[in-house]
Amino acid sequence: MSLLEVRSLRAGYGPVEVLRGIDFHVDEGEVVVILGANGSGKTTTLRALSGMVETSGEVVFDGRSIAGARPEQVAQAGVAHVPQGRGTVTDLTVEENLRLGAYTRRDKEVGTDLERWYEMFPRLAERRQQQAGGMSGGEQQMLAIARAMMARPRLVLLDEPSLGLAPLITQGLFRTLGDMNRDLGTSMLVVEQNATLALAIATRGYVLETGEIVVEGTATELAGNDDVRKAYLGI
């Protein structure tokens, strides 16, 4: 069975329906990407999984239904969310942000994990006592990702990690995401407009258009699909 199984998921804002019944799944250890243009409903999809918007449909995580659960319950179940715009707490230091990420944990290994993420992101180690608000966009994105990983999640939801970052930084970031998935086996669901980089680390992918999934397949299939190439790879 899949780690995350989503069936006929609908979601919206008040009377406006954004997701019109989508089905997808993420298997243990996979990186799955959802591609889609601006406004197609990518952010809403992740918000629906995290319990931040009204939904209907089935969401089963690790064999348990999390449909309609509140965001903190979803987090406690083992799903971490790196929101669009990063969501770092600007008045906390880098280290406090990371410790905040471990909010749901009660074990004694938080310190060990801190060091691990400092090793992975030396930039954060240099700035541990600095307020997160003073950092560049790339550094804040690293912090947001490291903070999500501090929860030791089984699944990480990433909302357009490339947004607003310089191409070189984005490349480094995706390489790190690939490493994390390979080394720790953490499953990831990434929504992106930057298809090239996302498909490079993904196992499978879906294409979302105005709230419906129109194409699905392996990363290689998607990269070879003509429509996908035209719309998202700019070829």
Next chain:
Amino acid sequence: MAERARRQRLIVGTVVGLAILGYLLWFPQQQAPADVRLWTTAIYFGIAAMGLNLLTGYNGQVSIGHGAFFGIGAYTTAILVNDHGWSLLATIPVAAALAFVVGVAVGIPALRVKGLYLALVTLGLAVVFPDLTKKFVRGVGGTNLVRVPSASLRPPEWMPGGLQPDQWGFYLALTISLALLGGVWLIVRGRFGRALIAVRDHEAAATTVGVDLARTKVLAFALSALYAGVAGALSVQVTGIANAEKIGTFNLSILFLVAVVIGGTATVFGPLIGGFLVVMIQEQTTDFVADPPFLSGFLSGKEVLSPAIFGIMLIVLMYFLPDGIVGGFRRLLRRILTRRQPAEPLGASVAP
């Protein structure tokens, strides 16, 4: 480099802290009872402000009704002492617990509102509270004023060496304020403190890391109420009474908030300093109007002007120290430290 600066700060902080503590321990031995009572008042204002700072400074919920929780603490203590013969000391935990419970009860419906609306709801609390006491409290001559016997203000038997009631009150308030200061310090550096700040700055981010918004906000509300309740209980030791009037309860609520802001919001020590300043400035402006050092006779008898002078002094203070006393002190310290130390090398590393 950063390590050395931190050690320096720790040493300076310890020395300054011990010096202040030494002075405070010596203070009541030397001063007139009225001055000791004034300083005790400053300390319990600081306690109420410390609690309000947890709510408003760290958690971003503005309350202009904490005079009511102060009143709950004061009435709990005064009634238990006067009507039930408790020792004043023993009433303090009860006052704290009751304020906490009422804080939970008010905090839960307050979850529905934010910002200005929350301020208005808490204002309602300050307005309703005096009416409730008038309805339910049977004090002196049927009023809502409860007076405790002066014998109850004496130190307990087990206290050493002939302390006067005012000296006892001072040491009691000082001890409790230090314990509660330690409480704030532990809270803001720990898991709950990070949650408070995350909820204030970014609710969505807080919930996605697993913070329960409702529980965090209600607990912040209740803790701040507890601090105000303890302050109210201590006020009985100083004034010998519990009382609540419309203007008085509202005024207290505002003064607590003012103390937080001028001391430094979301700082550990700021509210204590702010509480001290609010009490002292108020005292000075009242004295000043009653007995002006210059303009002889021009201001005397115009006590109505003292709030205006108080207000002007606050505005001047906030103009020069927009981030409060502690914020201003930090900037000063940083300027001194950076002048003495060579700048750290920049940009030595590359993003992964």
